[in-house]
Amino acid sequence: MSFQGVTVTRPRTAARMVEHPELSQVSMQQVMEALVDPVRRGVVAQLAGAGEDMSCGRFDSPVSLSTLTHHFSVLREAGVIRQYYVGTTKMNTLRAEEMQERFPGLLSAVLAACAAEPGPAAA
Amino acid sequence: MSFQGVTVTRPRTAARMVEHPELSQVSMQQVMEALVDPVRRGVVAQLAGAGEDMSCGRFDSPVSLSTLTHHFSVLREAGVIRQYYVGTTKMNTLRAEEMQERFPGLLSAVLAACAAEPGPAAA
DNA sequence: AAGCAATTTCGATGACGGTCGTAGTATGGA
C-alpha cells in the first residue's frame, strides 16, 4: 500500500469499523425509503426469518453483488440493520428492538406483510 | 359536449363515479410506494387528525394543486383513501379499518410516526 | 346563458435512485 510515495503498513488487528447512526438521528423518511424497495424488504425479511446473523453473501436476491452492497448500506444508514466484520465476511443483524423503540410497530408491520405476501421468494 | 360530431347530453344527476380497488387486490409494494412520499404522508396524517372527511382543497401542502391531485390518485389507487364527489368538490376519507385488515398495524404505525415527528407541518 | 369555483388532464422538465461491470481493498490461508 502506498500513500504519497511512502509505503504504509496497515494496522494488523484493528477490525474494520462500520459506522452506524443513532436511531434518534434517523428520520421516518429514511426508514420509509429504505423499506420501499422490494429487494431491501427481501433482505430484511430473510434476516428476520433466519433468526441469526447472516453474511452478505448468503442472501437470496435477484440483483448483482455490487447492487446488493448498495442496498446494505442504505439499510444500515437508515438504522434498520447493524453490520460488523468477521474476517473478510460482513455480518448483518436486524436492529429490531431499537427500531421498535424509535418507530413502534413499523418494522413489525412491514415484516408481517412480507410474510403474508411471499411473492417472488420474498426478494 | 360533442362526440363524433354528435352533441351529447350528459346525465343530469348521476354523480361522477370514482374507481376504488378492493384492498385484496392491492400489493404491499403499492402501499409502501404511496406512503413513502412525504407530501402524501402529510395528506394522510391531516386526514387522520381531522377526524372527518376533507375536501381536496382544504389540505395544507407545499405543492401545487395539480400536483396534489396526482397524489390523491396515487393514494386512492393504493387503497389508502376513498374519494367521492359532493357537487364540485371531492371529499376524501381514510380507509383505515380496511387497511388494518389487509396490512395489520402498518397504517397505524406510519400515522404514529407522523404524529411523533411533526416536521414541516406534517406535509 | 353566463360566470365562477373546484378539480383534472396534458405535456414537458428535471432530479433521483436502482442497476450493472470493472477495478480496487482487506483478510486469511497456502
Place this chain on the structure above:
DNA sequence: TCCATACTACGACCGTCATCGAAATTGCTT
C-alpha cells in the same frame, strides 16, 4: 509472498416519478 475470497467504490446508464403551468371539465349559482 502469493493467491483466493469477500466485499466495496466508482462511474455510467436509464427508467421512473414529482413537479409545474396552462387548458379543459364539471356542477352550482345567478
